[in-house]
Amino acid sequence: MLETVAIVLVLLWLLGWMSAYTMGGFIHVLLVIAVVVVLVRIIQGRRL
Numbered sequence: 845m846l847e848t849v850a851i852v853l854v855l856l857w858l859l860g861w862m863s864a865y866t867m868g869g870f871i872h873v874l875l876v877i878a879v880v881v882v883l884v885r886i887i888q889g890r891r892l
Contacts, residue, residue: 846885853878 857875 846881850878850881850885853881 853874857872857878
């Protein structure tokens with residue numbers, strides 16, 4: 845589930861990167877959230 849959310853956020857970031865004038869920093873915030881979600885998923889996976 846988290847991986848799917850991360851993929852969607854990265855895709856939204858790529859779309860925002862192509863149209864940076866409309867979305868601006870919001871898409872970059874989504875990218876940071878996606879990276880954090882993936883890192884949390886990796887860390888939790890190693891602990892279990």
